[in-house]
Amino acid sequence: MENRRSTRIPRPGAALKAAPLAPLSENQENTAPLPSTLQRKRKDISPAGKSGPLAKRATVTSTAAAPSGRPPAVPVPAEDNIWEAVAEETGWTLTDCLSHKVAFAKRADAKSKVEALAQHVKRLRAAGWHLYDARERAAMDGEAMAASLAREEAARKEDREAHDAALRQVQQQLGSLGQEVKAREAEVGERQAEVERLQSELTAARDSLREAQEAARTAAADSQRFKEQAEELASQQKALSEMQQQAQKYNAELQQYNSKMQGELQAANEALAKAQADKAALAEECAALKGRVTALEEQLAAVAATSSTTEQMRASALEDASRLRGEIAGVAAERNAMQAENVRLRGELEAAKREVERFRDATGKDVGALEAENAARNHLESRSKAQAELNTNLHEQVVLLREQKELSEARAEKSAAEVKKLTAKVKKLEKELAAAERKVSEGEAQRRRLHNQIQELKGNIRVFARVRPAKDSEAAEAAPGKPVVGYPSAGDLLGRGLELRQPAAGGGPKGGSSSEVQAHTFGFDRVFAPTAAQGEVFEEISQLVQSALDGYKVCIFAYGQTGSGKTHTMMGSPEDPGMIPRAMDQVFAHAKELAPQGWKYEMKAAMLEIYNEELRDLLGKGPPKDKKHAVSHDKESTSVSYLEYFDVSQPERVAALLERAMKTRSVGATAMNEQSSRSHMVFILAIEGSNEGMGQKVKGQLNLIDLAGSERLSRSAVTGDRLKETQAINKSLSALGDVIAALGNKEAHVPYRNSKLTFLLQNSLGGYNSKTLMFVNIAPGAESAQESLCSLRFAAKVNACEIGTAKRSVTTGK
Numbered sequence: 001m002e003n004r005r006s007t008r009i010p011r012p013g014a015a016l017k018a019a020p021l022a023p024l025s026e027n028q029e030n031t032a033p034l035p036s037t038l039q040r041k042r043k044d045i046s047p048a049g050k051s052g053p054l055a056k057r058a059t060v061t062s063t064a065a066a067p068s069g070r071p072p073a074v075p076v077p078a079e080d081n082i083w084e085a086v087a088e089e090t091g092w093t094l095t096d097c098l099s100h101k102v103a104f105a106k107r108a109d110a111k112s113k114v115e116a117l118a119q120h121v122k123r124l125r126a127a128g129w130h131l132y133d134a135r136e137r138a139a140m141d142g143e144a145m146a147a148s149l150a151r152e153e154a155a156r157k158e159d160r161e162a163h164d165a166a167l168r169q170v171q172q173q174l175g176s177l178g179q180e181v182k183a184r185e186a187e188v189g190e191r192q193a194e195v196e197r198l199q200s201e202l203t204a205a206r207d208s209l210r211e212a213q214e215a216a217r218t219a220a221a222d223s224q225r226f227k228e229q230a231e232e233l234a235s236q237q238k239a240l241s242e243m244q245q246q247a248q249k250y251n252a253e254l255q256q257y258n259s260k261m262q263g264e265l266q267a268a269n270e271a272l273a274k275a276q277a278d279k280a281a282l283a284e285e286c287a288a289l290k291g292r293v294t295a296l297e298e299q300l301a302a303v304a305a306t307s308s309t310t311e312q313m314r315a316s317a318l319e320d321a322s323r324l325r326g327e328i329a330g331v332a333a334e335r336n337a338m339q340a341e342n343v344r345l346r347g348e349l350e351a352a353k354r355e356v357e358r359f360r361d362a363t364g365k366d367v368g369a370l371e372a373e374n375a376a377r378n379h380l381e382s383r384s385k386a387q388a389e390l391n392t393n394l395h396e397q398v399v400l401l402r403e404q405k406e407l408s409e410a411r412a413e414k415s416a417a418e419v420k421k422l423t424a425k426v427k428k429l430e431k432e433l434a435a436a437e438r439k440v441s442e443g444e445a446q447r448r449r450l451h452n453q454i455q456e457l458k459g460n461i462r463v464f465a466r467v468r469p470a471k472d473s474e475a476a477e478a479a480p481g482k483p484v485v486g487y488p489s490a491g492d493l494l495g496r497g498l499e500l501r502q503p504a505a506g507g508g509p510k511g512g513s514s515s516e517v518q519a520h521t522f523g524f525d526r527v528f529a530p531t532a533a534q535g536e537v538f539e540e541i542s543q544l545v546q547s548a549l550d551g552y553k554v555c556i557f558a559y560g561q562t563g564s565g566k567t568h569t570m571m572g573s574p575e576d577p578g579m580i581p582r583a584m585d586q587v588f589a590h591a592k593e594l595a596p597q598g599w600k601y602e603m604k605a606a607m608l609e610i611y612n613e614e615l616r617d618l619l620g621k622g623p624p625k626d627k628k629h630a631v632s633h634d635k636e637s638t639s640v641s642y643l644e645y646f647d648v649s650q651p652e653r654v655a656a657l658l659e660r661a662m663k664t665r666s667v668g669a670t671a672m673n674e675q676s677s678r679s680h681m682v683f684i685l686a687i688e689g690s691n692e693g694m695g696q697k698v699k700g701q702l703n704l705i706d707l708a709g710s711e712r713l714s715r716s717a718v719t720g721d722r723l724k725e726t727q728a729i730n731k732s733l734s735a736l737g738d739v740i741a742a743l744g745n746k747e748a749h750v751p752y753r754n755s756k757l758t759f760l761l762q763n764s765l766g767g768y769n770s771k772t773l774m775f776v777n778i779a780p781g782a783e784s785a786q787e788s789l790c791s792l793r794f795a796a797k798v799n800a801c802e803i804g805t806a807k808r809s810v811t812t813g814k
């Protein structure tokens with residue numbers, strides 16, 4: 001029977017429809033109702049049933065023949081032999097009657113003794129008849145029951161055959177679905193490899209784009225710097241050119257003035273030289289004439305001194321004298337002429353001097369001034385020379401600057417060409433980047449589609465089993481050499497199968513030496529042995545976690561008896577974090593990966609616990625006095641009044657929040673666990689993503705739940721408040737089972753309101769965009785085998801449920 005139910009029950013879930021989920025408390029397990037038909041039968045054959053058909057028949061038909069094979073007919077008792085009358089009269093039970101000893105009074109006479117004895121004999125006969133009648137009824141009922149059981153067995157056989165046929169068909173379907181899933185997974189793998197390749201290409205392209213942009217930026221900065229230098233040089237050059245022009249103009253003016261002055265000076269010098277030469281010639285002539293006059297006067301004096309000596313000589317001297325006089329007159333005339341000439345020359349000299357004076361007046365300068373002019377001219381010339389030198393220097397500088405400018409322009413041109421080239425390269429890379437990003441987006445969209453197809457094929461509710469390592473105090477063997485938990489590897493149970501071995505009644509390691517065990521095999525979506533690390537477990541749920549970013553409501557909860565490892569699985573420890581911290585890390589990492597594609601995410605987290613059917617905020621202040629948290633739903637979302645949400649856009653905040661929540665959560669010690677969680681803890685991460693480029697908005701939610709441990713009241717032996725606590729836990733877990741069963745059976749009414757837990761998770765469990773995963777945690781000890789069996793049966797039923805096809809919550813358009 002277990003073997004048949006344990007293999008994965010087909011999605012159409014015919015079996016499930018027939019049987020609502022069994023509640024998990026021992027009470028319910030121990031008081032399993034009989035089939036209604038049997039209950040009815042039991043009522044009919046009640047020995048005390050006064051109105052039973054046989055009783056009636058017995059009073060009416062006094063001589064009914066016994067059916068063949070029965071004891072011979074017995075006389076029908078008289079009316080007063082009827083036991084009911086006796087019982088009514090005496091108030092005795094049959095045993096009272098049979099064990100009654102007749103006692104007589106000391107002085108009783110024989111008659112009264114006989115009457116008393118007769119009375120008792122009558123009562124004994126009535127009892128005898130009653131017993132006979134009961135035996136008859138029991139025989140008939142036994143036959144009827146046997147026939148009914150045979151009918152039921154036949155019907156059950158038919159059911160079983162039909163079910164086996166359906167199972168075979170479903171197994172075939174499962175086989176082909178499995179292949180399809182494998183093919184899809186392979187396709188997803190390829191796509192992911194493609195996406196990874198594209199992403200690495202994208203990264204490389206981005207790197208080279210960054211480098212190119214860096215180079216372009218440097219080149220542009222250089223170019224800008226050169227341009228600025230060139231502009232500065234150009235303005236310097238312009239100023240210098242202007243200065244040079246002014247200097248040249250001034251120089252030309254000076255040169256003009258200089259040459260004019262030189263011309264005038266030369267003319268004056270020439271006139272002066274001529275006048276001085278004339279003056280010198282006149283002075284020489286004058287001196288020569290004076291010498292001749294002196295020589296003649298000396299000759300005259302010599303002649304006059306010698307008069308006595310010869311008249312002839314005197315005559316001749318007179319003749320000579322007259323001739324000399326003539327000559328002197330001639331010389332005097334000549335001298336006069338020369339004097340006149342001299343006067344004239346003097347006049348001319350005076351005129352020349354006057355001319356010079358006039359010239360001086362005209363020029364306003366005398367010779368000294370001319371010399372000063374000359375000196376000034378020389379100074380000007382030297383300045384002009386210096387200016388010319390400066391000009392030359394400036395010219396050289398200008399040439400240098402021109403060269404520099406040309407160099408800068410050439411470099412700027414080169415840089416501009418490089419910038420142009422780089423811009424073209426950047427544009428090309430941007431195009432490639434855009435194409436790569438488009439491809440990545442397409443790849444991402446396809447990944448989402450395929451991922452969700454796979455999820456749909458796998459069903460929106462999935463079950464993973466996880467067995468924790470055995471503790472020293474636990475007996476991990478059901479019988480010598482037979483561990484309590486085994487992992488079948490045959491067929492498709494590899495990695496998915498779990499066999500629970502229970503010691504047979506009276507046997508087992510603590511119950512005696514028997515090696516008899518009872519084995520129950522189950523199949524789930526995945527089974528994790530004690531050696532499985534947290535990371536390995538998370539890998540299996542990571543895709544589901546990712547769905548929350550794609551706009552789904554994802555609900556992951558851990559179910560199992562107290563101490564089976566739920567908190568370890570969901571929360572873990574700082575050294576070995578569980579699913580909640582890992583899910584947060586993945587959500588943040590994936591949000592970061594999607595950022596280059598234009599996705600922006602806002603994330604808010606809240607944590608609450610449900611303790612004794614009351615909600616409590618584990619992070620916030622809680623409601624004001626006299627108020628309580630209340631859960632309400634609209635079409636898509638659930639809200640809890642007074643529940644505080646915290647912004648967790650910074651991943652570092654999450655660890656602190658989780659730590660705070662764990663400190664606030666209600667815990668206590670149970671017989672099975674020192675630190676037992678006495679409440680259901682719900683971690684809610686609300687995610688809102690938007691992509692302006694694509695005009696899309698998504699709204700997802702991640703609910704991660706560490707349920708309180710189920711526990712058998714008899715085993716935990718609790719009383720008082722702890723009993724109330726345990727009853728509340730069991731009641732809400734049972735309500736969770738009912739909700740999942742109703743969803744699986746597609747019932748019109750789903751009893752969400754039966755517990756706070758199911759009411760809170762209404763949208764996440766049965767919403768149109770929800771995906772659910774359940775961990776069933778198992779303790780491997782032989783002492784826990786019975787609870788483990790209950791948990792596994794519950795999980796197998798959950799696994800058989802099919803809850804719609806989830807749709808993600810996306811809005812498009814701006």
Ligand SMILES: Nc1ncnc2c1ncn2[C@@H]1O[C@H](COP(=O)(O)OP(=O)(O)OP(=O)(O)O)[C@@H](O)[C@H]1O
Nearest residue numbers: 468469562563564565566567568673676677708709
């Ligand atoms: N996979 C595992 N590897 C190592 N230790 C584990 C594992 N699972 C559980 N444990 C240890 O077992 C003990 C009980 O586990 P845990 O508290 O998680 O159980 P629980 O199901 O949450 O119990 P409760 O319902 O009472 O809160 C803890 O000490 C935990 O560290």
